[in-house]
Amino acid sequence: MWQTFLGLYNYWIVILLMMAGFYIVMSRHNLVKKLIGLNIFQSAVFLFYISVGKVGGGTAPIVEEGITSYSNPLPHVLILTAIVVGVATVSLGLALVVRLKEAYGTIEEDEINEMDAAG
Amino acid sequence: MGEHLPILQVILPLIAAPVCLLIRHGTVCWLITTLVSWLCLAIAVLLLLQALDGGAVRYQLGSWVAPWGIEYVVDRLNGFILVIVAAIGAVVAPYALRSVAEELPERQIGLFYVMYLLCLSGLLGITITGDAFNVFVFLEISSLSSYALISMGRHRKALHAAYQYLVMGTIGATFFLLGVGLLYLMTGTLNMADLAEQLKPLAGSRIVLAAFGFIVVGMGLKLAVFPLHLWLPNAYAHAPSAVSVFLAGTATKVSLYVVLRFIFTVFGFEFSFAGQPFGPALLILAIAGVVVCSLVAIYQDDVKRLLAWSSVAQIGYMLLGLSFATALGLQAGLLHIFNHALMKAGLFLAMGCVFLRLGSCRLEAIAGVGRQMPWTMTGFLLCGLSLIGVPLTAGFVSKWYLVLAALEKGWWPVAALIVLTSLLAVVYIWKVVEAAWFRDPPGTAGRVGEAPLVMLVPLWIVVAANVWFGFETSGSVDVAKAAALALMGAVE
Numbered sequence: 001m002w003q004t005f006l007g008l009y010n011y012w013i014v015i016l017l018m019m020a021g022f023y024i025v026m027s028r029h030n031l032v033k034k035l036i037g038l039n040i041f042q043s044a045v046f047l048f049y050i051s052v053g054k055v056g057g058g059t060a061p062i063v064e065e066g067i068t069s070y071s072n073p074l075p076h077v078l079i080l081t082a083i084v085v086g087v088a089t090v091s092l093g094l095a096l097v098v099r100l101k102e103a104y105g106t107i108e109e110d111e112i113n114e115m116d117a118a119g
Numbered sequence: 120m121g122e123h124l125p126i127l128q129v130i131l132p133l134i135a136a137p138v139c140l141l142i143r144h145g146t147v148c149w150l151i152t153t154l155v156s157w158l159c160l161a162i163a164v165l166l167l168l169q170a171l172d173g174g175a176v177r178y179q180l181g182s183w184v185a186p187w188g189i190e191y192v193v194d195r196l197n198g199f200i201l202v203i204v205a206a207i208g209a210v211v212a213p214y215a216l217r218s219v220a221e222e223l224p225e226r227q228i229g230l231f232y233v234m235y236l237l238c239l240s241g242l243l244g245i246t247i248t249g250d251a252f253n254v255f256v257f258l259e260i261s262s263l264s265s266y267a268l269i270s271m272g273r274h275r276k277a278l279h280a281a282y283q284y285l286v287m288g289t290i291g292a293t294f295f296l297l298g299v300g301l302l303y304l305m306t307g308t309l310n311m312a313d314l315a316e317q318l319k320p321l322a323g324s325r326i327v328l329a330a331f332g333f334i335v336v337g338m339g340l341k342l343a344v345f346p347l348h349l350w351l352p353n354a355y356a357h358a359p360s361a362v363s364v365f366l367a368g369t370a371t372k373v374s375l376y377v378v379l380r381f382i383f384t385v386f387g388f389e390f391s392f393a394g395q396p397f398g399p400a401l402l403i404l405a406i407a408g409v410v411v412c413s414l415v416a417i418y419q420d421d422v423k424r425l426l427a428w429s430s431v432a433q434i435g436y437m438l439l440g441l442s443f444a445t446a447l448g449l450q451a452g453l454l455h456i457f458n459h460a461l462m463k464a465g466l467f468l469a470m471g472c473v474f475l476r477l478g479s480c481r482l483e484a485i486a487g488v489g490r491q492m493p494w495t496m497t498g499f500l501l502c503g504l505s506l507i508g509v510p511l512t513a514g515f516v517s518k519w520y521l522v523l524a525a526l527e528k529g530w531w532p533v534a535a536l537i538v539l540t541s542l543l544a545v546v547y548i549w550k551v552v553e554a555a556w557f558r559d560p561p562g563t564a565g566r567v568g569e570a571p572l573v574m575l576v577p578l579w580i581v582v583a584a585n586v587w588f589g590f591e592t593s594g595s596v597d598v599a600k601a602a603a604l605a606l607m608g609a610v611e
Contacts, residue, residue, distance in 0.1 A: 022290075025286060025290065031282065034286060035286075038286060038289055038290070041290070041293060042289070042293050045293055045296050045297050045300065048297065048300055049300050052300065052303070052304050075300070075303065078252055081252075081256060082255070082296060085256070085259040085263075085292075088259075088263055089259070089263065089285065089289050092263055092266060092267065092285065093282065093285050093286075096266070096270055096278055096281055096282045096285065097282070099270070099278050100275075100278050100279060100282060103275035103278055104275060104279075112279055116276055116279060
């Protein structure tokens with residue numbers, strides 16, 4: 001029981017990070033903190049892909065004499081793409097926050113909402 | 120050349136985007152964009168014709184054989200969606216010239232076209248690809264460029280709307296990514312056709328069920344299914360007019376296509392509908408969306424916002440067709456994707472013309488504009504009639520098939536609701552028509568002229584299509600039917 005529980009520790013970390021990130025996105029009003037939460041949320045999925053590709057006892061996927069067990073490189077390559085997308089998303093988000101700060105003078109979402117409601 | 124059409128469909132706008140980035144000159148970029156979007160339409164039509172006569176067109180990228188390589192597949196369903204996306208793109212491109220020049224500062228105009236081309240290429244890519252991970256990549260290309268496009272709106276609210284869409288859209292895309300990851304974990308493949316084969320023996324697996332949930336909810340966020348729609352009204356209302364037209368006609372439709380593709384082709388009809396209460400859940404959300412969002416639309420003062428709320432309601436009709444889980448229901452849903460793209464594009468095109476002249480789409484600002492811009496507002500009226508579902512317009516055809524599908528199931532209360540909620544559409548369209556035609560212009564406003572021809576012509580092409588597809592129903596109905604049967608047939 002404990003063995004399986006602890007043996008799956010990578011998945012527990014993924015779930016923990018994902019929920020923590022998701023909670024930050026929903027509960028924080030500061031636009032930068034929201035983006036950090038979003039980034040943690042995405043990172044959880046990156047970790048998920050990376051740990052899925054690991055084969056127990058396997059080495060790096062480089063063809064070498066006498067080695068028969070390799071980790072699966074495909075999920076790692078896939079997630080490289082997703083990491084690039086994540087970087088692009090966060091930087092676009094931060095750029096929007098800079099513009100929001102210029103336009104509204106604040107990065108607190110509730111204050112922006114009040115100003116939006118006022119017209 | 121002919122055999123490379125599937126890749127040209129995506130790569131043309133993808134290459135044109137950095138070319139425009141280097142040129143930066145507004146008018147030159149516009150010329151390139153218009154040319155490319157018309158070429159894309161021609162390619163999409165050729166692909167659909169090929170798919171209709173000879174079955175699916177398959178293209179192996181770099182000659183890497185599927186399921187190892189990435190494969191592009193055009194069958195009846197996505198050929199149909201490709202034509203919708205490319206056609207809206209082709210109409211919006213010429214329209215953008217004046218509209219964008221008016222609404223954006225000079226130095227952003229070139230960049231606007233770069234983003235527009237990237238968004239077009241992303242949407243076409245999502246539709247054409249046969250690889251689950253490739254969907255995610257194109258999804259993010261189109262999403263990132265549409266966040267940027269929305270933030271270019273004139274009012275500062277556009278920035279806030281873009282930020283909210285970015286957060287919601289990224290959560291949706293990450294859910295989708297996780298779902299695809301779970302599928303890869305179970306099957307070791309990403310090719311959709313191969314996934315479908317590998318998933319058959321795994322029907323009882325809880326991990327596959329989790330993947331289904333993540334993918335449907337993730338795409339549901341991008342699709343603006345009723346309780347997940349909160350980003351959409353602000354995004355459409357504050358984006359530049361040309362962007363509102365383009366996104367209203369394409370973005371949600373493409374997301375809905377992805378949902379259909381996964382539900383029917385990848386997971387299979389049995390898994391999606393028979394194994395779990397997916398149909399009833401969708402039915403409830405669809406009806407709630409139609410009723411609530413139509414009511415909210417009635418209380419809006421800004422016409423673009425009103426139309427955005429109406430879009431969420433119309434998405435409800437498309438999902439309603441899907442939730443029946445019958446070939447006729449699916450056909451009605453697909454038909455509504457096509458018709459709604461036509462009518463909502465027409466309505467937003469007309470509002471873009473009004474915005475160009477008046478600088479506002481608020482009801483009090485557009486008072487009396489009907490007499491000053493008769494061509495624009497007549498176009499609006501005709502598309503509005505189509506939205507309501509008046510006979511002899513495109514909107515009637517899809518509502519008719521929806522009602523038929525509901526009756527075929529014996530669900531007459533649902534059929535009655537479809538008719539009743541159409542009356543709500545009468546109310547909100549009438550509000551606009553009443554303000555534009557029967558009220559006097561506000562005292563402070565000077566007279567305004569008709570919109571320029573370069574904007575009126577795209578508007579009237581769409582208006583004509585709305586009427587044409589109301590009379591001559593065989594074309595659109597047959598293609599939707601073929602696509603629906605192909606989806607259902609793939610599983611029976």
